[in-house]
Amino acid sequence: MKRRDLLAWLSSLGAFPSTRAADGVTGVVVLHGKQGRPNGVYDIAQGLRSARCKVATPEMAWSQRREFDIPYPAALExxxxxxxxxxxxxxxxxxxxxxxxxxxxxLAYAASRRPLAGVFALSPGHVPEARGFQREVAPGVQKAREMIARGAGEEKASFPDTNQGRSRQVRTSANAYLSYFDAEGLGSMTRSCRELPAGLPLFMAVGESENILAYARGTLFPSAPKNARSVFVAVPGDHFSAPRAALPSLLEWTAALAT
Structure with a gap:
């Protein structure tokens, strides 16, 4: 979306509540999706900036360019x-x-109990704990485990990945691959939701056309500790359009964290 079109669209939604309160300023780190780039979350970042948040959009290890170049714990750092x-x-x-x-x-970062005022998940994806996902990547997980067992964890090889129903191969180290694709590792969103701090508000939004909707609404969100400020919304759209549709609700939730 062009900048002028985005600004006009934001204006059409009405004045957003400011997240800059007398007692401080909200800083937000917005993370792009798999094979994406920071500009993939441009609309979300600009919406938050319009609400006077300070925003960072780092290029993460799962970008198209980096292709899982570091293990998940290093990505959290x-x-x-x-x-x-x-x-x-x-x-x-x-x-x-x-x-x-x-x-x-x-979610994984928040579950590590770093100091946060809130965490949000827009069209959450990459579900290694799901059986269908496991079937797609099982050969890669086994290959990575075997490489690590023989002391070749830092060696690079090709491993299977799946992204929105499309299979591909990624080239990375066995250690890095397993850290993202282990069903019981950091990539398990069910585990991360269960391990969120009890006092941490969670905002989760999923598109009505997304296959993950029932799982997110029925399993992921309820796995998190109950919090009066936690919000789940189903919005019109698919995996790629839903985050923009959820932006007004996200901004209201973010503003409420400052009160």
Whole structure:
């Protein structure tokens, strides 16, 4: 979307509540999806900036260019670095969120119990705990485990991946691959939701046309500790259009964190 069109669209939604309260400034790290780039979350970032948030959109390890170049724990440290940069720029409360695998990472980061005011997941994706996903990547997981067992965890090889029903091969190290695709590892959103801090508000939005809707509404969101400020919304759209449709609700939720 062109910048002028985005600004006109934001204006048409009405004045957004500001997230800059007397007691501080909200900083938000927004994470792009698998095979994406930071500009893939441009609309979300600009909407948050219009609400006077400070926003960071780092390029993550699962981008098209980087292709899982570091293990998941190291990727979480990159999120931590983005949070520190926002704090250095004046942010006094932090929110982390993302789209698709970026949402997965936001949940994993929040589950690590870093200091956050909230976490949001827009059209969450990459579900290694799901049986269908496991069937697609099982040969790769087994291959990675075998490589690690023989001391070749840092060697690169080709492994299977699946993204919105499309299969592909990624070339990365066995250690890095397993860290994202292990059904019981950091990539498990069910695990991450269960391990969120009890006092942390969660915002989750899923498109009405998405296959993950029932799982997100019936399993993921309820797995998180109950919180009066947590919100689940189903919005019109698919995996790629739903985040934009959820933006007004996301901005209201983010503003409420400052009160």
């Amino acid at each position: 990159e999120i931590a670095a983005a949070c520190k940069d926002l704090q250095a720029d004046g942010a006094t409360r932090l929110v982390v969120g993302g789209h698709s695998l970026g949402a997965n990472a936001a």
